[in-house]
Amino acid sequence: KKKWLYAGIGAIILISIVAFVSMKKSAQPQDVLDINLAEHKDLALHIHPHLSIRILGQEHPIPAGIGISPNGMRVIHTHKPDGNLHVESPYPHLFYLQDFFTIWGKRFTGQCIFEYCADGNHTLKVYANGEESSLYGLVPLYDLDDIRIVYEETGGNRS
Incomplete structure (x- = not known):
């Protein structure tokens, strides 16, 4: 029994x-990345990681208005050209750095950022809160994280 x-x-x-x-x-x-939000309310997730991109010693601006259209705001978007990513979702969800690049429509892989690719003379590195990460596009996005993508000549510093 x-x-x-x-x-x-x-x-x-x-x-x-x-x-x-x-x-x-x-x-x-x-696909949560296809959501268009009409406004900033009834959100299960609302965080603001910061992203900077440095290419060959020069800061590459992240434009205002990424992910914003007349249809609304995508779940990851920018309002100003300051590197602050607005991650907002009506559903609990873990977003990744690659999700932002997918929405932006720009190339980012473990080897390339835009048209700049690692080779014998150049490296591509990602830093999350000051620590080098091998996750590249799989770096998770958390509130107030500082994420830096650095493409530089081999032997260069990470500034």
Whole structure:
């Protein structure tokens, strides 16, 4: 009898988990990056990491208005050309650096930033809060993070 009791409890737990996961999935759109927000309200996530890009010793500006169109604001967007990324979602979600570049429509890989690619004479590095990261586009975005992408000549400093 205990065997049947445990099997019944296990089945109830399994059914509950499956139901919860399917409800959670159906509550989110297919691709959270395609969401256009009309305004800054009813958000489950609202964070502001900072991004800077340095190419061959020069700061590369991140323009205002990335991810903003007449249809609304994408879940990652910029308001000013100051490197502050506005990450806003009606659903809890972990966003990554690559998500911003996807919305921006610019190239960023473990080897290249825009048209600049690492080779025997150049390196591409990513720093998250001062620490070098090998995650590149998979660097997670958290509130007030300082993310720097640095493309430089081999042997250059990380400034």
